[in-house]
Amino acid sequence: MNILIQIAYLAASILFIIGIKMLGRTSTARKGNFLSSLGMFIAIFATVIQVEAITLVDILICVIIGSALGLFIAFKVQMTKVPEMVALFNGFGGLASLTVALADFWLNTQEKGLQVDQITGISVAISILIGGVTFTGSLIAYLKLNGKVSGKAITFTGQHLINLLLLIAAVGVSVFALTDFSNPTFMIALAILSLVIGVLVVIPIGGADMPVVISLLNSYSGMAACATGFVLNNNVLIVAGALVGASGIILTQIMCKAMNRSLINVLLGGFGQTSGSGNQADGPEIAVKEVGVEEAAQIFDSVSSLIIVPGYGMAVAQAQHAIRELSELCEKRNINVRFAIHPVAGRMPGHMNVLLAEANISYDKLIEMDEINDDFANTDLVFVVGANDVVNPAAKTNPDSPIFGMPVLNVEKAQTVIVTKRSMGKGYAGIENELFGADNCLMLFGDAKQTITKLVGELKEL
Amino acid sequence: MNILIQIAYLAASILFIIGIKMLGRTSTARKGNFLSSLGMFIAIFATVIQVEAITLVDILICVIIGSALGLFIAFKVQMTKVPEMVALFNGFGGLASLTVALADFWLNTQEKGLQVDQITGISVAISILIGGVTFTGSLIAYLKLNGKVSGKAITFTGQHLINLLLLIAAVGVSVFALTDFSNPTFMIALAILSLVIGVLVVIPIGGADMPVVISLLNSYSGMAACATGFVLNNNVLIVAGALVGASGIILTQIMCKAMNRSLINVLLGGFGQTSGSGNQADGPEIAVKEVGVEEAAQIFDSVSSLIIVPGYGMAVAQAQHAIRELSELCEKRNINVRFAIHPVAGRMPGHMNVLLAEANISYDKLIEMDEINDDFANTDLVFVVGANDVVNPAAKTNPDSPIFGMPVLNVEKAQTVIVTKRSMGKGYAGIENELFGADNCLMLFGDAKQTITKLVGELKEL
Amino acid sequence: MTAESFIILLYILVLASYVGFELINKVPPTLHTPLMSGSNAISGITIVGAIIACNVLNYGAISKWLGMIALILATINVVGGYALTDRMLKMFKKK
Amino acid sequence: MTAESFIILLYILVLASYVGFELINKVPPTLHTPLMSGSNAISGITIVGAIIACNVLNYGAISKWLGMIALILATINVVGGYALTDRMLKMFKKK
Amino acid sequence: MKLGVLKESKEKEKRVALTPELVKQLIKKEFEILIEQGAGDESKFSDSDYIAAGASIASKSEICNTDVILKVNAPTLEEANLMKNGAISISLLYAYTQKELLEVFKTKQISAFAMDAVPRISRAQKMDALSSQANLAGYKSVIMAADALGKIFPLMMTAAGTITPAKVLIFGAGVAGLQAIATAKRLGAVVEVSDVRLETKEQVESLGGRFLVVEGADEVKTEGGYAKEVSAEFLAKQKKLVEDKIKDADIVITTALVIGKKSPLLVTEEMVKSMKSGSVIVDMAVESGGNCELSEFNKTVVKHGVTIIGESNLPALLPINASQLYATNISTLLLHLANKEGFKWEMEEDITKGALITHQGELVHEFTKSILSK
Amino acid sequence: MKLGVLKESKEKEKRVALTPELVKQLIKKEFEILIEQGAGDESKFSDSDYIAAGASIASKSEICNTDVILKVNAPTLEEANLMKNGAISISLLYAYTQKELLEVFKTKQISAFAMDAVPRISRAQKMDALSSQANLAGYKSVIMAADALGKIFPLMMTAAGTITPAKVLIFGAGVAGLQAIATAKRLGAVVEVSDVRLETKEQVESLGGRFLVVEGADEVKTEGGYAKEVSAEFLAKQKKLVEDKIKDADIVITTALVIGKKSPLLVTEEMVKSMKSGSVIVDMAVESGGNCELSEFNKTVVKHGVTIIGESNLPALLPINASQLYATNISTLLLHLANKEGFKWEMEEDITKGALITHQGELVHEFTKSILSK
């Protein structure tokens, strides 16, 4: 083993570490990606210079074909389709691991007729198993996101049992493969089994959970690379693979938390089956879109104009101080923040004024309904805090409504509306509010003060 | 190499990692220390079972002597003398590294008459050099802290030049030693030189800076162990040594920051000469300890009683809302929070009352000076926000002070005091405040509102 | 593989995994996808294995073909992965 | 030592150092001394080296004596270090 | 159509039914407007302001001759007699207290709308003069009490000692009560509140007040947001609870009204005696009998060392804002009922039905009928 | 030693020099205390409270016969003449305005301490009656103005329209001015402030007020925190700046004093004319000539439609708190100067030196001398 090549591999490993570290921060992410690609280049270069001249051509051809395909996909794909492309790439990586392990095994056992030692054998089996699962799992994820396979969770009874049996079968096959190296059937059977398992594990998962699945499969593909490293006795493969495997698990965990699921749930493959909001209200049910605090924070991060609409719920939650903090934070990010004060918001004339003054919100940010009502249409985001009747479009559209004829804030005209309240509970007038079911309306359930405090926390990290 | 032993070493390495990680948090520190000692036990056990029966006795004797001495010192020493004891232990560790490397070298080159390869040779030299410096350096630190050698910085002209020359000599001697292994003189010369360098490097450093020096030497002793690992081709030595070496550097850096110094300064060995705070005020200079927001947050996390002392700076910064948030957060963590209101804090009677009421802080949390003054002694943490004159002990102790005779808050009686203000700027009375230099006082510089907002953010993450 | 070299590789595996765990702690949600994509590109390191496989194997043999397929796939993963990540990150240029 | 095993040890060194760097980031000042003391005890790992040294060396030889001195010193460092750290940490019992 | 605004004749009344601002808006809708000379003086709107807005200044008799006569308070008998047959009158009529006046309206075929009878439905909120005026009254009650008290409201820790915060006890958390809570709280007082409606607890707390829960409060019936009369048993329990609190109170403000009835007696002479010397009581229900046994109509008296303010017309002490809001209320109602051509007389429409008292020589308002026939 | 507390005789004065609370504390230090009958009535401390605290009730002549006579205001000539030779008097003397009284003190060898002359050094803060009373005055000025204004302070967006917040303009950000800012701000007003000392800008902003920066404000000299007289040029500039602001102001509060001099004229008749009808001015400097040209001593007048309050003694309108704080101030000074055995007469000590006006038949106070000799 050439020492210079090893040092190059070491350098590549370090660059991968630094690269991943930097990818975790907005300000350094791009540089991190560059450093990691530099590491990859070094690793490849150090490997290529070792190859015999005769195979160099083959290798170059393969690399050129691969690069062309990779670049083509990377630059042609629409940005909205990124997750599925990541899934696809990831699948290729997994398949590559499987293939390399199989090739090495084939070469040694079938073509050279050698015995391989147990450790290498086990590594090959792991490589094949994980690589295979990664490949078909990623492929299904890709197809689901692409709409080519139903995004819904496809479930059938005994699913978990079948998966378990298949896994046992895979282990059994591996054991046979290890006891009799001369017979390749078992390794091939393992490969096929792993492909089947990959499909079955991902099929029952709903489309909305796919990002988590992809992240997990990404972690798997790292582990596959690591196992390949053991097969080839290659450090850089081990380091890079272990890095991706471990950091991928953490990332998956973080993503789970952001989606309100547990990692155990994910690891068992049983996620994606419980769906939607848990808030059952009586009366004609309004289908609402719920949003989490993190996502809400990202929406806040992306807008340039914001109108906050406080209502009685703000007073009940005593959320005025939290709101001030939120508005200050938004202003620091150059978001134009105003407050729309409905004349009868709250339970006494001037209720909102008292509380917002207490929280030291400057008077010139408070805009009367009549003045601001035309501005909603040009506003990116409206944040409704514990208001209900005063933003109920029924007052304009439904002559049977008890509030018909009362002037209301035209919040629904804005690009996006986020409403924070504890539940689908009604307001003073005791009527349903169709705003909450509107296409551009997202519900952020919870006590206004607590929710906004969390929102502020999230926003600070962006 | 027995695989089980190697696995034991690996387990020990992992325990060291987990141990250090846990040592960094108040809640887990003790457990961390236990885990790391468990790792050490495993490593020792795995090593001992390999030894020949005949040497087992010697080893046991040595271990018993060493253990007895170690335990004796550890349990007899007064808790106030801990830093110097750490220094002493550290010195022994360094000397042990030096001795082991020398012994191995001696055995191979002198007794067995073998040639050793370059890498091993370099490792031996590094081991000796670092081990020696660690030993005498730690010894001097010990003596300085102990008062047996003057705690003052002992300086003379040309000091740095001499150190440099000695270092060059050490390198030179090493080169000779490596070119001619049969001649032990050079290695012995290197050992002597390293001992001298250790003395010279630490002698010019003032007693107050010793903790930083000890931490750095601790890091060095880790490196020495690591180098010994290379000499003996032993993984657990490398891992443990590298861990201590690297984490020691970081810890040193953190301690430097807490003492307002730069690491470069420390690494050059030139520290301890510029003294005290970076804030040049006229009059007698006060040396302060700075603290970062993160560390401050951790202190908040570890206390069970807190008194907040607001002053004019809170008003200027309009930090009252941030303070309310902080106090709410602390209460959620079962910290008993109260506010000590000095009768003339601020610039008008009741200045603090107005602002704290605006921020909705309940009246029963506000305690008058006379009522709370005796409670400081039983309080874990006092947080002084932009107050200065009203917490100035000079009012009690210095008859020449213009504020002598004014009743002040006895904040210095508390376990720990954190003061947040923008700079070492003076208050209304225009006088220095010795509180800021007190042993239990940490300065958290910055605008009160911004700092507290950051603090709240950090605290939320703990 | 000897037990000794295996143990050493195990050391590397353990340490690298630990580093991986420590690397990621607070990632803003906006970076979840780029991070995933970026580390996916790194997992394309199998390309090194693929090259080595291609090199030692004999022409015409199944192993050779497998190696070449692996190489193409790994290259797609690596090149596409990095390019895609970079494209994504370009859009984050803040305000 | 062969270049190969050296490079492997280097891998371990680099990774372990990185882990060391990452391990410590925010330490409250109260823990500075215990942490220093605790990691100092770990640096007493030289004890393993000392034992190995004692073992292989011949009686009466300088190397043997050196090894035994090293062992005593290292033991003091390890045992004293852990005991002292624990004593310190006992005082931190929360609330 | 011609609108006329009379100068208020009631003692201490400083408000006016229309402000120049609203005159301008009504003139845009092509109404013709006559204002009695000096009508706005007390609320700081001069005749020239009105003229600038497009109104004409006229004498009382001229104004009584217009189609619609706007006032804050009910017209006097004299004014009513001056009105032409079939005229329309809009004011805070409190019809159930105006037996004689209604007779005049009937004989002269005058259609009278009562601002105080506008139903409190969502779309009528802009016409709700009771709310707009009660709101100001709530603020004013606290300011008056603060001025009368020989202490300051906020907690203050000073070099010369600590001043404890004033304690304010408020009865009734309706519109006026809530605004009183908000104002007292702003000034730094400690505020406690008693109400028969348990639903107001949350509202009180949303303003930083402490709600005194009377056991059995859930038994109280409410109708359209108004408290109906409560049981004697409940009142007894409430009294007991309050007796403890009132001893420490520096300020007591009572706002408890039950519409069309004598207001409940909440503060007895015994309680006043138990209060600290120098304390202040503001009885906002004094017009309908008072919540305090010792309060005197339109007078400030000191009894047992306690200053008792019995000002019946608090909004009139904030004439500028009170007139602004009332003018908006009354013109919104007018525009709802009429356009420049005349009134629409949609007799089945909620607001018309609720606010119209007499029409075509008849008393058409059911609630008023029921009270007057008792 | 015997201490005597006289009932205040000044018109409108409601304070008293000692409260029962402080009487108790002094009695613990073994002083003997006589209180004039009814001295505490107006500040709600009854004779029986004093007796319970350990004092005796006595007649005016008895009290004038004690060793130390405590008062809020300076003794009258009559009272001084009743005092025994060599007695000690402590009060808010304002010695430089009391030429005649000082003569009596000199002839009767009375040692007089002036509470208003206690130096404003850190350790004397507990004796600083100027601060304690000015603080209350600042609060009261806003409450009075709020009560006199026909509008409310806060911004209020209601169904019947939006009420814009009241605009308050405050001259002088001393102790009184700052408390006025805080109080007006609490009630929801928009507050603007003018002061000659630029250093007050930060203080004003710390309370949420807006500071009006006069160009050239850095030229103003201050001494010990007090503004010295300022240049005519500066005042002209300030006037110009303020003229714009005052037109929109609903309330103007002036607190600008220059010690020992006539207060500066800040609000001219022209400015008053430019103000909106119904606005309110509180002139807190009215005793030393007034900051407003039209204010009248101890009267509330309406001129050019503006209500001008010239109350000279605002703290007396909060007698309970004012007496509490003053009593702490005066007894702290007393305990500093004396113990039960008698006075220490440390003539070179800062506080004694600053506050002692006449002693052993001589006028010993330099500042008073310098003013009186002018």
Ligand SMILES: NC(=O)c1ccc[n+]([C@@H]2O[C@H](COP(=O)([O-])OP(=O)(O)OC[C@H]3O[C@@H](n4cnc5c(N)ncnc54)[C@H](OP(=O)(O)O)[C@@H]3O)[C@@H](O)[C@H]2O)c1
């Ligand atoms: N201003 C006045 O003078 C006055 C007087 C009397 C009546 N009103 C009437 O009051 C109504 C005012 O409208 P509005 O939109 O302000 O209030 P609203 O219609 O009463 O709605 C308030 C909403 O806040 C939510 N909420 C309550 N507590 C909350 C908490 N802790 N955190 C988050 N959300 C909370 C409630 O939903 P969840 O339960 O789902 O959380 C509720 O739907 C109008 O109908 C008006 O006519 C006004």
Ligand SMILES: NC(=O)c1ccc[n+]([C@@H]2O[C@H](COP(=O)([O-])OP(=O)(O)OC[C@H]3O[C@@H](n4cnc5c(N)ncnc54)[C@H](OP(=O)(O)O)[C@@H]3O)[C@@H](O)[C@H]2O)c1
């Ligand atoms: N209460 C009264 O009635 C009254 C009246 C007049 C005078 N005084 C006097 O005022 C003093 C009051 O004492 P105090 O302790 O409250 O205040 P102080 O002694 O004046 O100290 C205030 C401190 O706050 C810091 N600061 C200013 N702005 C800040 C910001 N934005 N963020 C963080 N810190 C800030 C300043 O230090 P940096 O510049 O380093 O940040 C300053 O040292 C006493 O001496 C008292 O006698 C009181």
Ligand SMILES: NC(=O)c1ccc[n+]([C@@H]2O[C@H](COP(=O)([O-])OP(=O)(O)OC[C@H]3O[C@@H](n4cnc5c(N)ncnc54)[C@H](O)[C@@H]3O)[C@@H](O)[C@H]2O)c1
């Ligand atoms: N349409 C609307 O949106 C609208 C507008 C204004 C008011 N309102 C509602 O109308 C209701 C009445 O308001 P108001 O200000 O006219 O009330 P009010 O003047 O009739 O009564 C004042 C308060 O006194 C209380 N009270 C009665 N007897 C009492 C007793 N014995 N002890 C203590 N408290 C007693 C009442 O419960 C009420 O809260 C409120 O619920 C208010 O929210 C609704």
Ligand SMILES: NC(=O)c1ccc[n+]([C@@H]2O[C@H](COP(=O)([O-])OP(=O)(O)OC[C@H]3O[C@@H](n4cnc5c(N)ncnc54)[C@H](O)[C@@H]3O)[C@@H](O)[C@H]2O)c1
């Ligand atoms: N020892 C202490 O700690 C202590 C205690 C109380 C007050 N003080 C200080 O004493 C100083 C005076 O306080 P005070 O309340 O007695 O002040 P004051 O009554 O003497 O004057 C009130 C304010 O009016 C201002 N003023 C004067 N002429 C003016 C003009 N033409 N236009 C505008 N403003 C004008 C002054 O600058 C001052 O701020 C303040 O700085 C205060 O902080 C210190």
